[in-house]
Amino acid sequence: MQKDQIKHVIMCFVPLFLAFVAFFFFFGEQLLLTLKYTNASGETVKEYISFNAFSLLKGDYHLSWLIISVFVTLFLGGTLPVLSLFNNDSVKKGAIFASIISLLVCVCLLFIMKEVFISYNAESITNFKSTDVSWGLACSILFIMLAAGSTLFVNKGLFKLSTHAIAEDGVLIALAFVLNFVKVPLAATGGSVNLQLLPLFIIALRRGPLHGLVSSGVVYGLLTCLTDGYGLITFPFDYLIGFGSAGFVGIFSKYVLDENRNFWARVGVLSGSVVAATFIRLVGGMASSMIVYEYGFMDSLIYNVPYVCLSGAAALVVLLALYYPLLKLNKIKPVEA
Numbered sequence: 442m443q444k445d446q447i448k449h450v451i452m453c454f455v456p457l458f459l460a461f462v463a464f465f466f467f468f469g470e471q472l473l474l475t476l477k478y479t480n481a482s483g484e485t486v487k488e489y490i491s492f493n494a495f496s497l498l499k500g501d502y503h504l505s506w507l508i509i510s511v512f513v514t515l516f517l518g519g520t521l522p523v524l525s526l527f528n529n530d531s532v533k534k535g536a537i538f539a540s541i542i543s544l545l546v547c548v549c550l551l552f553i554m555k556e557v558f559i560s561y562n563a564e565s566i567t568n569f570k571s572t573d574v575s576w577g578l579a580c581s582i583l584f585i586m587l588a589a590g591s592t593l594f595v596n597k598g599l600f601k602l603s604t605h606a607i608a609e610d611g612v613l614i615a616l617a618f619v620l621n622f623v624k625v626p627l628a629a630t631g632g633s634v635n636l637q638l639l640p641l642f643i644i645a646l647r648r649g650p651l652h653g654l655v656s657s658g659v660v661y662g663l664l665t666c667l668t669d670g671y672g673l674i675t676f677p678f679d680y681l682i683g684f685g686s687a688g689f690v691g692i693f694s695k696y697v698l699d700e701n702r703n704f705w706a707r708v709g710v711l712s713g714s715v716v717a718a719t720f721i722r723l724v725g726g727m728a729s730s731m732i733v734y735e736y737g738f739m740d741s742l743i744y745n746v747p748y749v750c751l752s753g754a755a756a757l758v759v760l761l762a763l764y765y766p767l768l769k770l771n772k773i774k775p776v777e778a
Contacts, residue, residue, distance in 0.1 A: 452595050453522050456540065459588035460519025463581045467511065467551070468492050471577025474555055477570040485570065490558075491577070506732060507557055511550050518544035519588060522595045534692050537592060538650040542658065542685050544589040549677035551582050556674055593651070606648060606776070610656045613640035617661055632748030637665075638687055638722075638756040642715060645691030646698065646767065647776050658685020674733055682725030689718040698771050711764070712757060719753030 467473065474490040492508075517539065524536035555572045617640040624633035641661060645653025662680035666673065690711070696702065697711045726749055730741035 449595070450526065452591065453526055455591045456522045456544075456588040456595070457519040459584050459591060460515050460544075463584035463588065464512075464515060466577050466584065467515075467581040469577070471580070472575035473578040473581075474558060475573045475575050477572070479570065489575065507550060507554070510732075511547055514543045514547035514550065515585065518547060518585070518592070522592050525595050530695075531692055534650050537595060538654055538688060538692065540592045541589055541651065542654055542682065542688075544585055544592065545659065545681055545685075546677045548582055548585050548589070549673075549681060551578060551585070553674045553677070554578065605774075606652070609647065610644060610652075610660070613644050614656060614661050614664070616640045618664065621665060627748050627751075630747045631744050634748055634751045634755060636752070636756055636759060638684070638718075638752060639759050641684060641687035642690050642718070642756060642760055643763075643767070645688045646694045647771075648691065649694055650688045650691035653688030653691040654685045655688075657687040658682070675729055678725040678729035678732070682728075683722045686718045686721035686725065689721060690714045698768065700768060708761065708764070711760070715753060715757045715760065719749060719757075722753070723749045 470491055472489045472491055476488040476490055478486055478488070480486045518541070521536045521540035521543065525533040527533065555574060559572055617637045620635055620639065621637040622635075624635040626633045641653065641657040644656050648656070658681045662676065662684040665684070666676045666680045669675075671679070693710050693714050697707050697714075699707070723745055726745040727738075727741045730736040730744060731738065736744065
């Protein structure tokens with residue numbers, strides 16, 4: 442085995458190690474939250490909360506689901522980079538893409554931990570004053586962020602950034618932001634249909650899955666989350682997963698933009714990847730409705746399916762209409778997606 446291969450194998454297991462350390466800090470006996478409240482005597486009391494305390498709280502159904510989500514996303518984020526040991530580029534890109542989005546979702550879930558803890562346990566907390574992140578939760582967040590960063594470096598060639606890329610991203614993100622305000626409301630079920638995903642799909646096609654994930658899920662997702670006014674608690678599912686799903690299309694960008702391949706096969710792959718990205722967004726939206734807003738499964742389905750699917754279909758139709766110009770653009774200014 443060559444030196445570079447050994448280095449790559451080692452780097453594949455670094456995110457797994459960091460995820461294990463993060464798991465230890467969160468699921469061990471370390472302090473996660475510091476709760477301050479006033480007791481019956483009028484004294485301000487500090488209560489230190491660990492994972493075991495979370496488990497023992499009565500009526501903790503919602504928080505238990507949050508903890509399960511943390512475990513699942515942390516496990517996926519730590520283990521998926523190992524798949525990049527395969528020589529198949531699509532497998533590498535898919536594994537790194539899924540690993541990073543899992544770790545980012547996990548970080549977001551930990552950031553909203555204290556808000557969710559308070560909102561779902563308000564009845565058991567009298568004269569509440571504040572809740573703060575303790576050192577155990579802070580360490581867990583730190584190591585998960587380190588795992589996400591190391592995952593990017595498992596194969597640095599999958600994510601390239603240049604001045605031209607930044608400028609192109611800026612224009613397309615700005616266009617997506619504008620298109621977010623041009624919408625058709627759905628009075629019957631709620632939500633609205635718009636074309637904001639279209640520029641995000643183009644970013645992914647031009648730059649690949651990781652670039653698409655960061656630009657769409659992190660940059661655009663955070664920008665839209667802050668301006669929509671629904672609060673950061675909605676960011677992980679509605680925005681990071683919802684818009685970061687556009688990056689999935691980038692996994693197949695080389696195939697879709699390769700004019701030496703069968704035209705209809707390329708159109709089929711492009712359409713299928715957009716459908717898959719729309720489905721991922723739907724899953725994120727339904728998870729947000731059920732966890733954050735406490736909708737039932739059917740209510741969540743009825744609310745999310747119409748506007749998410751119609752928005753995805755509209756973006757696909759326009760993207761197919763722009764397919765030929767995109768091929769021409771890629772000839773003039775090719776990128777390594």
